[in-house]
Amino acid sequence: MTPEELALAIRSALVAAVEAGELTVVVPDEVRVERPRSREHGDWATNVALQLAKGAGMPPREVASRLAARLGAVSGVKAVDVAGPGFLNITLDAASAGELARTIVEAGPAYGRNEAMAGHTINLEFVSGNPTGPLHIGHTRWAALGDALHRLLAASGAQVTAEYYVNDAGAQMDKFAGSILARARGTEVPEGGYPGEYVTDLARTVVAERPDLLELPEEEAVAVARELGYRAELADIRSTLEAFGVHFDVWFSEKALHDAGAVEQAVDRLREQGHVFEADGATWLRTTDFGDDRDRVMVRANGEPTYFAADAAYYLSKKDRGFPEKIYLLGADHHGYVGRLKAIAACAGDDPEVNIEVLIGQLINIAGERMGKRRGNAIYLSELLDWIGADGIRYTLARYPADSPLSLNGEDLRRQSNDNPVFYVQYAHARTCNVSRLAGEDGVRREDGFDPALLTHETESALLAILGDFPRVVAQAAQLREPHRVARYLEDLAGRFHKWYDECRVRPHAGEEVTDLNRTRLWLNEATRVVLANGLGLLGVSAPERLERAPETGTETGVDTPEEG
Structure with missing residues (x-):
């Protein structure tokens, strides 16, 4: 049952x-x-x-x-x-409880999927790093959490679109272009520019594509450096995210909003709602009517629109594209955006408690250093992938609440021991696969029998209990926007499985006949494998069929050793 x-x-x-x-x-x-x-x-x-x-x-x-x-x-x-x-x-009773094993195996990848979020159409925006440099470890946290949340929402019945907002307009793009030109000329980057080594590489790329760059008039050279550098850096961001297992359905350009006149139209639309006013030669949005700490300038006295105006246009774009619910995942330095974004929603006639949700994540620190592209001391996602691998990074970032500060030790994430949570869970999955292989060699086949009433051992009851809880955990993690619930569940499941493995044999002893108890336990083993694989998949982490354990963690050196019981 x-x-x-x-x-x-x-x-x-x-x-x-x-x-x-x-x-x-x-x-x-x-x-x-x-x-x-x-x-x-x-x-x-x-x-x-x-x-x-x-x-x-x-x-x-x-x-x-x-x-x-x-x-x-x-x-x-x-x-x-x-x-x-x-x-x-x-x-x-044992038979009713044990029947769950067959239900899970027959459901396969669908087990855990639910309808808790059915009827919700959501735009989920995350990462959205400026295309002025590689993604660093700060972006990495939102990439891991955002993609896991995307998977959880979809598994819970929501129609969800993952979106990356490309901040390709504004002064930072001019500073980016100026930095590339400076490196191409062999000079220091301008004040406030980007000093990272990657800028030197971009300069080589741009010059290779436009050998005449340094001969162009200054204005044209800046434009060429901006466009070619932007293309190269955005391509690098996209390929890095794909290598990290993160896919976006939409890449939305901020510049496209300006080019299409959407920013000016946003001002006009909000004016029609009665929330725009003029003061000191500028155009303002009266966001204080909806809880913001101060009203916001949309168009400066010199006629230039502000970033806030682009934010308003972007919100209206999401609304116009048919997304009643909009989730923003923002970094720790964006706390001030919560009130203003909710105020935009209210000014647009939406319910800020229903139509918009802003999640703020805390920083990741390494040796106490806060990282940034302009300081040139960032640790990039591509480097983390080479050093640690996607699984270790994604699982570790997903297993902590987004609002908790986090310090990482790369060597701990690489360690193949039970002290490393991702290895502990992946090892459990690999062990289920090994049990199935060895049982098959002994002639134990699931299709030959299943008697759930035989699953009476206390470790079997405990294992069945947690397996049955998986759909609820998935639904709750989606509704609360907390992927870490799935990670902690998987660790609990792995622990119960390892204990069952130690107490209950699937394979018969040498010379013994295969019985329905062996076959039924094989069903339970497979049910565990299904849930471990499904849970890891929701976090964007692989479920390996073979995995070696480091020698110092125990006498067993890998899951290919004979089953003991």
């Missing part, structure tokens, strides 16, 4: 109690079941009696008792206990 099936059974018991006159309540469309904090309290728990007590006009424990009497008669339910103020703790 899956959690969904149990929830339906509870609702059916409620309907039957109402029809029999035992309860007078409005039966909810859905009933939620969750894992009790302690396994001693059963397999599943529900607080539906507490939710319905007021409407029923009776104490929650009385509602729970009447419902328990009916649930106890449901096939597959071993026991129902009323606990505390009116919780229902439900224990399934």
